[in-house]
Amino acid sequence: MSDMTEIQEPKEVGNEMRGEIRRISSHSRARRLAVSRMMIALCAIALLVSAVPLVMLLYQLFKQGLPVIDKAFFTTLPSTPSLIAPNATGGVSNAIVGTLALTIYASVMAIPVGILVGIYLAETESKLASSLRVIAQTMAGAPSILMGLFAFSFVVRDLNVGFSAIAGSFALAVLMLPVIVISTEIAVRNVPNTLREAGLALGAKPHVISLRVVLPASASGIVTGTILAVSRAVGETAPVMLVIAGGFTNSWKPFDPVSALPLSIYENAKSEWPSLRAQVWGIALVLVVFIFVLSLSARIWASRKQQVKN
């Protein structure tokens, strides 16, 4: 393909070529074009079909979610509807506090370790590093329910902590850790080697280069990856549902049982009360908006830094 060949006159090979093309493609051009247009149209239809669920989902979220959100929704504790007061659902303040507490504790546990491991993977070459890389990639795709099983056996049972916020945030931290490791590694690796070499040439020690040169240069990538990890953890139900026991108070204490937004969605969606099933759309809307804001800000942050670099 790369060789420069002499340009041949079309008339010399014209008829033979035509026969050759006939032989390879036994159908007429009109038929091939018709088939092509049909298949391309099918692909376009597939694109539309894949957009349908998103549109339907968002439509339902806003249509049914917005009406149930008011001030009490954010500030009051949930109450169980009864026959006398079938619409007394209360708010979901316990779940909001619980989700924030779980996310903050999990971030405190996962972010420092994740960044350290990411830098380690990017900056060293060893058997440990390459096996940790495979482990991180495999763990990043592990089913989230397994983090719940891990947190239950290790924190709730073996350490005898009981059903608590700390057990839930441990599960979320295990979930976030590989994501932070992988994105930190990529960000640190993307720092050009010339920067490191400039530091070495000036006689800087490895940790000085790493902390003063490489980390600032890769900060945007690390922040983006971390926000994505947090936004993934916020919406997870499976890992926390096994270990946090769904508390009914606004508690920030690590060793108390807490609730979480995804968990209240799960519980309320299965409820017999129509009022609770209506409220669940509001919870879902709050959760989805929160996650969209987080992941869009991560994306915008990343693209802005990209522009600065260019």
Place this chain on the structure above:
Amino acid sequence: MSEILNESIVALELGDEAAGGYNPPAASRTWYHYLLLAGAILFAAVSVGFVGTIFWSSLPTWLHHAGTLLGGKGWASPLGPFGGLAMITGTFETSLIALVLAVIVGLGTSIAIVFLIPRRFRNVIATLVELLAAVPSIVYGLWGLLVLAPWMETTVNPWLNSWPFAKAIFGNPGQEFGTSLLLASIVLGIMILPTFVAISREVIAVVPQDLIEASLSLGATRWQVIRGVVLPTAKIGLFGATFLALARATGETVAVALVAGGVANVQFHLLYPGTSIAAWIATVFGESQGNEIAALMALGVLLMLLNFGLSLVSRWLVRRQRRVLALV
């Protein structure tokens, strides 16, 4: 390669090819080096603990009831026997059907995004796909349970049952709530679609332009280029995307727990309720004790093996694809 890394989902799913790095000579190893090493060892310990603890907790089941778990049909809380066959078959049924749906629609979508959408809109589409992937699975489950399930019950199930042929395949559960293995497969298919599209779109987009133009210049139509050049070149990577989507589908928990019906029956008629491994753990874990927890942990071990196997295969395939493209 840089285009691949721009996509955060893709980067996270596949990681980067390892490229170099340096080891400081022993003399210059400072506290910083040991700090990094400590972090790495902690991470290794967490990973080993993750696999080890779950396996250790499931040990009683593997020692005494392995056959029941793998081949038994009933799940009798709280004392047993705990048979896992219904969950295993349910996992395979739902995720394979979901995969077929997602691959058919997703492949068409990726082709349309790469070859039909103007270049300047691609970033918008990529953002939309990422947002779809960011919607938590509980929200898909909620939507499936409160919107799709009633629709299945009132419209789809009677319609399928009005055809004798379809009735024989899907079964006629009569009065149910609309939650079924079929609904779980559909919701799962919708959920894994963004993952599949994100990766297959990248794989298709990096097929060298030279090949496409060469084929066009020979008089091939657009579809002939796609079928004859693009798809064969991207084949290995597309298989990788498929396996990764399958791994996602097998591990999906709460959405399936909400829409599959949560019944532990070995069931091949898709309109009947069923469950999957992950969904069953989520459904019954809260009320289980002793041996039942061990049995659920053993189901977790099965899920882990399945998921890790699938994701290792898919990563290997995508890495091979990158090497193939590097040669072109």
